[in-house]
Amino acid sequence: MFRKPQAKPRSLIHSVLSLIGWCGSLGAIAVSVLGLLAFLAPDVWLADNMSFFLRQFLAAGLAGCLGGATGFLVRHRLRLLYRLTWFVAVIACLSLAGFTGARTLANTKPLGPAAPGDRPLKIVSINLEHLFLGDKVLQAFLEKEQPDVVVFQEVLWWLQERRWQRLGLPTGGAGKNGFPEYLKVGDLGGLAVYSRFPLTSEETRVISGDVPPGANVYYDGDRELLSLSVDTGSAPLHLLVIHPDSPRSKIRWENKRRYFDEADNVIDTLKADNGSNILAIGDWNSSPWSARFQQTLTRNGLKTAYPDGWPQTTRFFFDYSLHWILGAPVDQFAVSRDIQIVNVSLGPDIGSDHLPLIVEIAQTPSN
Numbered sequence: 001m002f003r004k005p006q007a008k009p010r011s012l013i014h015s016v017l018s019l020i021g022w023c024g025s026l027g028a029i030a031v032s033v034l035g036l037l038a039f040l041a042p043d044v045w046l047a048d049n050m051s052f053f054l055r056q057f058l059a060a061g062l063a064g065c066l067g068g069a070t071g072f073l074v075r076h077r078l079r080l081l082y083r084l085t086w087f088v089a090v091i092a093c094l095s096l097a098g099f100t101g102a103r104t105l106a107n108t109k110p111l112g113p114a115a116p117g118d119r120p121l122k123i124v125s126i127n128l129e130h131l132f133l134g135d136k137v138l139q140a141f142l143e144k145e146q147p148d149v150v151v152f153q154e155v156l157w158w159l160q161e162r163r164w165q166r167l168g169l170p171t172g173g174a175g176k177n178g179f180p181e182y183l184k185v186g187d188l189g190g191l192a193v194y195s196r197f198p199l200t201s202e203e204t205r206v207i208s209g210d211v212p213p214g215a216n217v218y219y220d221g222d223r224e225l226l227s228l229s230v231d232t233g234s235a236p237l238h239l240l241v242i243h244p245d246s247p248r249s250k251i252r253w254e255n256k257r258r259y260f261d262e263a264d265n266v267i268d269t270l271k272a273d274n275g276s277n278i279l280a281i282g283d284w285n286s287s288p289w290s291a292r293f294q295q296t297l298t299r300n301g302l303k304t305a306y307p308d309g310w311p312q313t314t315r316f317f318f319d320y321s322l323h324w325i326l327g328a329p330v331d332q333f334a335v336s337r338d339i340q341i342v343n344v345s346l347g348p349d350i351g352s353d354h355l356p357l358i359v360e361i362a363q364t365p366s367n
Contacts (some may be wrong), residue, residue: 001236002295006067014020017070017071017073017074018071018074019074019256020067020070020071021068021069021070021071021074021082021086022068022082022085022110023063023064023067023072024063024065024066024067024068024069024070024071024089025064025065025067025071025082025085025086025089026064026085027060027064027067028060028061028062028063028064028065028068028089028090028092028093029064029069029085029088029089029092031057031060031061032057032061032089032092032093032096033065033092034048034050034053034057035053035054035057035061035096035100036052036056036092036095036096036099037050037263038051038054038289038290038291039099039103039291042291042292043291045247045250045253045254048247048290048291048292049247049253051286051287051289051290051291052287052328052330053328054096054100054287054289055311056325057096058093058096058097058100059304061089061092061093061096061097062093063199064089064093065086065089065090065093066295068085068086068089068176069086071086072086081108084333091130096321100289102166103289103294104288104289104310104311105187105304106294106297106298107294107297107298107302107303107304107334108303108304108305108306109303109304109305109335109337109341110305110341111201111341111343112303112340112341112342113342113361114340114342114362114363114364115362118362118363119363120342120343120359120360120361120362120363121123121148121149121232121237121360121362121363122145122146122148122149122358122359122360123147123148123149123150123151123279123281123333123358123359123361124142124147124150124283124347124356124357124358124359125150125151125152125153125282125283125331125333125356125357125359126138126150126151126152126153126250126284126316126347126350126352126354126357126365127152127153127243127283127331127352127353127354127355128152128153128154128155128352128354129154129352129353129354130154130155130156130159131158131350131351131352132160132163133152133164133172133179133269134163134164134167134169134173134177135350135351137350137351138350138351139173139177139178139179140178141178141347141350141356142177142178142179142261143177143178143349144178145178145347145358146178146197147178147180147196147358148155148180148195148197148232149180149193149194149195149196149197149230149239150179150180150193150194150195151192151193151239151241151281152191152192152193152194152281153191153241153243153282153283154190154243154283155185155189155190155191155192156189156190156254157185157186157189157190157192158189160172166270168221172185172192174194176178179194180194180195180196181194181195181196182194182195182196182197182199183195183227184199184202184228186226186241186311187204187206187224188204188206188222188223188224188226190218190220190223190224191204191224191226191241191243191282192241193226193228193239193241195230195247197199197230197231197232197233198230198231199228199229199230199231200228200229200231200236200281201227201228201229201236201238202226202227202228203226203227203228204220204224204225204226204227205224205225205227205262205266206223206224206246207221207222207223207224207225207244207255207258207259207262208221209221209223209245209252209255209258210251210254210255211251212249212251214235221245221252221255223244223245223255223259224243225239225240225241225242225259225262225263225266226240227239227240227241227266227270229274232363234362234363235277236274236277237277237279238270238274238277238278238279239275239279239280239281240263240266240267240270240278240279240280240281241280241281241282242263242280242281242282242283242284242332243257243283243284243285244256244260244263244284244285244286245259245285246285256285256286256292257292260292260293260295260296263280263296264296264299264300267280267300267302268300268329271300271336276336276337276338276339277336277338277339277357278302278335278336278339278341279333279334279335279336279361280302280333280334280335281332281333281357281359282331282332282333283315283330283331284330284331284332285330286330287311287329287330288304288306288311288329288332289311293332296334297334300334301336301337302335302336302337303334303335303336303337303341304332304333304334304335304336305341305344306329306344307345307346308345311329312329312346313327313328313329313355314327314328314329314330314331314346314354314355314357315327315328315329315330315331315353315354315355316354316355317353318355322350323355331354331355331357332357333357333359335361339361339362340362341359341360341361341362342360342361342362343358343359343360344357344358344359344360345358346358
C-alpha cells in the first residue's frame with residue numbers, strides 16, 4: 001500500500017507570520033466594529049462612549065490591516081478564508097475612517113481673518129480639575145496669553161475661597177496675574193468667568209442629576225449652565241459656559257443627555273432674545289464624533305473648528321507625555337454662523353488634566 005506523504009512541518013517564521021496575519025485581521029475587524037457602534041447606535045450608553053476612542057480605534061485598525069497584509073507572505077491552509085477575513089478588515093477600517101472624517105467635517109467652519117484694524121477676541125477655556133487659581137504655572141500662562149475672557153470649569157469655588165483666605169489674598173485675584181478684572185461665578189461654584197469687558201444678563205441654570213451608587217462625597221449630580229453677555233463695546237457676545245456630567249456610567253450618561261437638552265433650551269432663548277452672536281464653550285464631556293454633540297450644533301445652527309483642522313486631545317490620563325495615546329478631545333466650542341473664527345489652538349500642560357482651549361473670534365459689528 002502506498003502511504004500518503006506527510007505535509008512538511010511549517011517553520012517558526014512561517015507560523016509567526018501566519019499568527020500575526022490572523023490576529024491583525026481579526027483585531028482590525030473588532031476595533032472597527034467598536035468604533036462603528038458610535039455611529040450605528042448613538043442612543044446606547046456604551047456605544048455612544050466609543051466615540052471618545054475613535055482615533056485609537058483607527059490607529060489600531062490600520063495597524064491590524066498592515067499586520068494582516070504580512071500574512072500574505074506565507075501560505076495558509078485556509079487561504080480563501082484568510083483572504084476574505086483580511087478583505088472584511090480593510091472594508092471595516094475604511095468605513096470607520098469615512099464615518100469619522102465625515103463627522104469631523106460636519107458643522108465645521110473654516111478659519112478666516114478679522115476685519116482690517118480689528119483685534120480678535122481671545123477666549124480661553126480651562127477645566128481646572130480643582131487646580132488652585134493662584135497656581136503660579138496657571139498665572140504665568142494667563143499673563144503670557146492675555147485673554148479677553150477666561151472660562152473655568154471644575155472650580156470648586158468654596159475651596160478656592162478658603163485657599164485665598166488662608167493666604168491672606170483677595171478672593172479670586174480678578175484684575176491681577178493675567179486674570180481679567182470682571183468676575184462671575186455660577187451658583188453651584190463649579191463654573192467661573194473672568195472678563196476684560198463688563199458682564200451683563202447673568203443667569204445660572206441648575207440641571208438636577210442622579211447620583212450613581214458608590215459615588216464619593218465630592219461628586220455632585222447637579223450641574224450648572226452659566227449664561228451671560230459680554231459687553232465688548234460692539235455687539236454683545238452671548239456666552240454660554242458648558243460642563244455636563246462625565247458619562248462614566250449609564251446614570252451619569254443620562255445626566256449628560258438631560259444637560260444637553262437644557263442647553264438646547266437656553267440657546268433657543270438666546271436666539272429668540274438676541275438673534276445671534278452666541279458662543280458656547282467649555283468641557284462638553286463629549287467627543288466631536290458624538291451624535292448628541294453634533295445634534296446640538298445642527299439643531300441650533302452652530303459651527304465649530306479644531307486646532308490644525310483635526311480634533312486633538314484636551315483631556316489626558318495618567319501623564320501628559322502619554323496624551324497622544326491616552327486621551328480624548330472633550331473641550332469644545334461652538335459659535336453662531338455670523339461669528340468669524342480667526343484661530344483655534346491648545347495651550348500647554350498647566351497642572352490640570354485638561355489642556356487650555358484657546359479660541360480667537362472676530363468682533364461682530366454693532367447693529
